[in-house]
Amino acid sequence: MEGDILGNIREVINPEQVFFEEPMKNHTSFRVGGTADVLVKPTCITDIEAVIGWCEEQSIPYYIIGNGSNLLVGDNGIRGVVIQIGTDFSEIEVGEDNTIWVQAGCMLGKVANVALEHGLTGMEFASGIPGTIGGAVMMNAGAYGGEIKDIIECVTLLSPDGEVLILPQDQMEFGYRESIVSKKNYIVLEVKLRLEPGDVDSIASRMKELNAARREKQPLEFPSAGSTFKRPEGYFAGKLIMEAGLAGYRVGDAQVSEKHCGFVINRGNATAKEILTLMNDVVNRVEEQFKVTLEPEVRKIGEF
Ligand SMILES: Cc1cc2nc3c(=O)[nH]c(=O)nc-3n(C[C@H](O)[C@H](O)[C@H](O)COP(=O)(O)OP(=O)(O)OC[C@H]3O[C@@H](n4cnc5c(N)ncnc54)[C@H](O)[C@@H]3O)c2cc1C
Structure with a gap:
């Protein structure tokens, strides 16, 4: 995207809160994704309003993210402005x-x-x-x-x-x-x-108990975006995936977790394309075998 125009965003928000060519893998729990043209970290409502007003005026697309724990960002990154509503707000x-x-x-x-x-x-x-x-x-x-x-x-x-x-x-x-x-x-x-x-x-003890259950059941040692698919009515996505024989199924560094088949994990250097291919394979296999269509819970943004 036109660098000069994007550079002007520093006129509406403190330049210290603006990051150009920002690698999105640093802002997603999957640790995947190309660079965003611009990422801004607003600290107040006025910042958010100013950035959105500016994007609308310049016809520049913008995307809101939080902690990036439910996102799959494309390998070719995001054109436009990512507004990260995170710990600065x-x-x-x-x-x-x-x-x-x-x-x-x-x-x-x-x-x-x-x-x-x-x-x-x-x-x-x-x-x-x-x-x-x-x-x-x-x-x-x-x-x-x-x-x-x-x-x-x-x-x-x-x-x-x-x-x-x-x-x-x-x-x-x-x-x-x-x-x-x-x-x-x-x-x-x-x-x-x-x-x-x-x-x-x-x-305190309920929180401790639930967090221990997460550590025991979920592959928290690998980057992921949590449950990859929504729970289909009457079923559990992870169980269907396991029964389809897909535990450990791998495309490059993207893998169906063996610990919890509802999670797709990044074994290290997975690309968004590998994750997407794996997700499509899982959907097709589960559909063939059980006539149930899995829908992604993870949200895709950017160019793949
Ligand atoms: C290990 C692990 C375990 C998880 N366990 C659970 C679980 O038990 N239950 C569960 O529901 N989810 C779970 N998740 C998924 C995820 O944490 C949740 O969906 C979470 O609510 C996403 O919040 P986020 O700030 O990371 O949003 P992001 O991933 O950054 O964004 C998710 C969506 O919300 C939008 N969004 C974010 N902030 C705003 C805002 N301020 N205004 C408008 N839109 C916004 C984004 O545009 C995007 O569409 C898990 C994820 C991981 C990695």
Whole structure:
């Protein structure tokens, strides 16, 4: 993309928050992906509004990412601007009424620890999910019987035409791994969580137990994006993949984890193309064998 035009982005956001030709493998848990023309790390809502306004004016495409833990970025990178709503935008405040207000870039583990410190229960299920609260709202992330939707009071959003709106939980259109955020191309800015008073020791031991279960069952020693496929109704993706004989199936350095067949892992130097080929092979084999169509949970962005 035209370097001179992109260089002007430094006029709308602090140049220290702007990175050119940024390797996306440094920003994704898969450790895969070519370079983004520009990556910006906003520190406030004004930054986010300014960058989006500028991109719209210049007709430059932009993409929102959080911690990159549910993303597959193409080997040829991303043309345009990546807006990383991450730890630079992650303030957190505990209210007096069992609520926590948090900016979208805060990591779920941090929010869970703050809830624990304040004796608030409800967040334990999410403490080991390696994403931001913004990404979790967008995806309605869930684990161990809990979903983000269960603890949301309201969400502050930015619409593509620059309007800031606050939606209560029941207007967020939460479904399985989806919400109004993706349907309307909103950006999550802030989240207000409603938790319950609880016993600090019980909260701590539940978090410990769930995180131990993750370490035991999931291939956390390898880069991945968590569960690669959504759970098809009435089945478990990992079980179908295992029963199709695909445990350990490999394309280059991309592999179906032998520890948990629902995870595709990067054995070291996997490319996005290898991961995608492997995912397609898995979908085809499961479809042939069980007549069940697996849908990716991982989101693809960029040029493949
Ligand atoms: C080891 C491992 C375990 C995992 N376990 C689980 C699990 O148990 N349950 C589960 O649900 N997921 C799990 N995941 C997947 C992932 O962590 C979640 O989907 C998480 O919510 C993604 O958050 P993120 O900040 O990393 O988002 P990203 O991966 O950066 O982005 C995901 C999507 O959200 C959008 N997005 C991100 N931030 C915002 C924002 N502020 N506003 C609007 N859109 C935004 C992006 O555009 C993208 O479409 C796991 C991943 C890994 C690597």
